[in-house]
Amino acid sequence: MASSSESTRARGVDRVVALLRQLHDARRPLSMRELIESTGAPRSSVYELVTILTDAGWLETRPDGSVFFGREMHYYGADYAVHNDLISRAHQTILSLVKVHDETAQLCMLEGNKYTVVLSENSARPFNISSDIGVRVPIPWTATGRLLLAHLSADEIRALIPDEDFVLDNGTRIVFDDFLHDVERAAQLGYCCTEGLSQTFRCCMAAPIRDRAGHAVAALCFMTGRDTDPSKRAAMLDDLIRSAKALSQTYAR
Incomplete structure (x- = not known):
């Protein structure tokens, strides 16, 4: 006692x-x-x-x-970023992705029953789309959230996510079965793309970073506009998947 x-x-x-x-x-x-x-x-x-x-x-x-x-x-945060192997390597990857494609790139993870941005680098263009680092966002609002729940059962997912988190900021409710279908499809494809969820004009692409057991523990993401040229989107997604796989190989060792 x-x-x-x-x-x-x-x-x-x-x-x-x-x-x-x-x-x-x-x-x-x-x-x-x-x-x-x-x-x-x-x-x-x-x-x-x-x-x-x-x-x-x-x-x-x-x-x-x-x-x-x-x-x-600030010093403590800098120490953590330098000595966390995944974050340190992901930072260099994100810088490279932004340099090549001139679009906002991020490293995202789950924090409890929410999603959060761990690293973010904006494009050099006057207009860019980003989320603040460390802000906790409802999982159903994101492409990343659909990737990082693939190892959970339907009952576990339902128990994890508060019911109110299925309501977008514009008042639209995401049907649980539709969300579950998205999670299953993301697992099959090995990536996830969403449009107009948390922001009307935003397209989010996410590719999983996997641990030794093959579970998605983080994701690399691109944030771009929904009007981005399809050929550019395809190139961005290919590079995102390739980069996430490279980080997974390093992380799994």
């Missing part, structure tokens, strides 16, 4: 995690009042945690009193 002091420390850690998560979800500096309201922690605790984390360089306080991530957090 945990002691009172251990329980207090655990609550403190939970509050730190909640505070950092709120800043990430907001993707902007938050006032102390916003942090207190969003975390539900006592006012005194939030002020104490912000002081401790600011002294450690994890947070920075702006002149207006708002709080955001500090420089130390």
